[in-house]
Amino acid sequence: MNVPQPGTRGAAERPPGGYTVLVVDDEEAVRRLACRMLTWTGYQAMEATHGREAIATIEQHAGGIHLVLTDIKMPGMNGRELGRQVEQRWPGKPILYMSGYASEVFQGGLLEPGAPFLAKPFTQEDLAQKVRSLLGG
Numbered sequence: 001m002n003v004p005q006p007g008t009r010g011a012a013e014r015p016p017g018g019y020t021v022l023v024v025d026d027e028e029a030v031r032r033l034a035c036r037m038l039t040w041t042g043y044q045a046m047e048a049t050h051g052r053e054a055i056a057t058i059e060q061h062a063g064g065i066h067l068v069l070t071d072i073k074m075p076g077m078n079g080r081e082l083g084r085q086v087e088q089r090w091p092g093k094p095i096l097y098m099s100g101y102a103s104e105v106f107q108g109g110l111l112e113p114g115a116p117f118l119a120k121p122f123t124q125e126d127l128a129q130k131v132r133s134l135l136g137g
Contacts, residue, residue: 019135020044020061024054024070024082025098030120034069034098034127041128051077055085058093065093067134069118069127072099072110080110094134098122 021038023045025031035045046065048054051074058065068086070079077085083095099105100120111117118130 024048037124051082
């Protein structure tokens with residue numbers, strides 16, 4: 001992933017405040033970088049290391065988490081199963097899937113074509129654009 005510099009976006013380009021994104025990834029470096037990118041873009045970010053932790057976090061902050069950004073391949077509950085549970089328990093909560101194995105994800109049937117997806121590595125702008133589109137901004 002390209003490491004962005006803080007303050008590279010003008011205040012007028014930032015999305016409306018108050019949106020929180022839950023970043024779910026078992027790789028600490030990826031999770032932390034995605035959170036920094038989101039923060040630098042103007043979003044609030046929370047972290048979870050796996051699917052079960054993500055569900056517990058959403059249960060505690062359901063109204064305060066506006067979007068879930070999850071890796072597809074994780075030990076235990078994978079990102080797609082997390083997505084299914086989120087869709088069942090909190091209908092309408094947007095989910096953005098990410099993976100460094102895009103062809104495997106779609107060819108292997110882990111995600112249906114057209115599902116919101118972000119290929120790793122991604123830039124801050126790629127992430128911001130996808131999040132903005134899912135949040136209706």
